[in-house]
Amino acid sequence: MLGKLITALDKFLFSNLKTINNNCVRWLFKLTWIIAVGFSLSGLLFYSKQAYNKWHNTPDISISIKSIPSRDIPFPAITICQPLVPTQILNGASIYYYFQDRNTEKIKSNLSSEFYNYLPIAVQTCLLQFASIALLKIGTNRTETNFMKLLKNAKYNFIFRHCEFRNLTLSCDNLLTQTLTDFGFCYTFNMQKYFEIFQAEILSDDFDFYKNEIRNESNNTNIQFVSRIRAEKKNSFGVLFEFRGKVQYCRHIGHNLKLIIHKPNEIPTIFHDSYFVEILRYKYFFINAKVNVINKNLHDYSTEIRQCYFEGEKKLKFFKNxxxxxxxxxxxxxxxxxxxxxxxxxxxxxxxxxxxxxxxxxxxxxxxxxxxxxxxxxxxxxxxxxxLKPCTDIEYNFEVEKETIKSTNRIFSYDGTYFHTSFKNHVIDEHTKYVVYTIQNFIADCGGLIGLFLGFSLLSIYEIVCDFFVFSIKSISNRNFEKSIKSKNLFEKKILKNIQVI
CATH class of the missing domain: 1.10.287.820 (Acid-sensing ion channel domain)
Incomplete structure (x- = not known):
């Protein structure tokens, strides 16, 4: 079968050489033709491979930027942490004296069992630098306690005096949710509910406090608080804190409050951006946001190329989102x-x-x-x-207003810390990544390469099919004609043979 195909191609491609009687010239022409075709095919394969790599392995990705209304995205969640030592271990003397052996005997005489129980809480949330010393001092004498239970019962000389949303005074209990961070319990504005964030069926019962969060409609307004407030410029949030009585700050933070900005469907972690608000100051923060979107024409590429996950591509054990x-x-x-x-x-x-x-x-x-x-x-x-990042994601960050009032004493009749935040602009930037070199470009380049190296086109394919079809019909017709001639000759021979016998 292969031999017949080669013979057919030889007749089809080199039919014009029949007019040349010199066999050497004919074979030389065939050889040069084969070499030319070989070089053309090599060039075609080489550049086609480059075009394929450009399309499939190293796509040309570009970014388009457009402005969208800020109301199209949710207002961020804002977590507020107070870097304080629990009041249960404030015994009239600085806790730092206990670790630095200053008047240790005098201090020890005033220490209660409550102090020793809550000291690990203070160390792990605020005084990490003293962990090894605390272990040496109390590690062998301390009775076994429920760490999470003590953490929930820890008290601080810190209260929320005033909360406002959309320039309306609302209950802080309704606006803020208690959340757990490496500072202990903090308070978050605009975070989704427990069952919307966690895989509750496998999470420890220690996190049940999230289930008890209260988020009711304010009695004073008609505003219904939802976990995803739209990020309109009018949706501003402000809060005033007051420190009462004796307080001791975490030394590595100083006299600052820690603010963590994150998406509403996340809990605050060390991997989120954090900012500090100086105690007894008034600060105004502007929120800037950027939306990152990946075009669907990147979906078929691997995660290593697009560097992001589409929804549902990667699951987490403890979190739904x-x-x-x-x-x-x-x-x-x-x-x-x-x-x-x-x-x-x-x-x-x-x-x-x-x-x-x-x-x-x-x-x-x-x-x-x-x-x-x-x-x-x-x-x-x-x-x-x-x-990796989600393919559709929102990035939030704070911008501190340059002109801030230095002290809250100018505004309030008591010492407090106030911060206020809102979106800076009515519009935000949406960055869309898309593939510039698509499969259509790849096909067009391949067509150009085939035309360049082989002089080939769709019409060439049609011509080849037609010529091959005609050639096949002629071959079949010739074969049938030869068979009929042979049959006729055999018939005539039989007749002649019979006549001779008679």
């Missing part, structure tokens, strides 16, 4: 559990997972400080995590 920050936080949690045998108190966990005590503080702190290097260098960690 995927985000890069939550993925990093869950990955850090899993690695901490594997190395330390426990998790930090604010990390998501199952009921049978142990909460780290003072003896494990150094372990999880080392992991936290070295995490960027661990995540990049450790193959097992990076392979399990692969925390």
């Amino acid at each position: 995927y985000s890069k920050a939550l993925c990093e936080f869950e990955c850090l949690t899993n690695y901490t559990l594997r190395i330390c045998g426990c998790t930090k108190f604010n990390m998501p966990r199952e009921n049978n997972t142990k909460v780290c005590d003072l003896d494990k503080v150094q372990c999880y702190q080392n992991i936290k400080e070295l995490w960027p290097n661990i995540n990049e260098s450790s193959s097992d960690v990076s392979e399990d995590c692969k925390c």
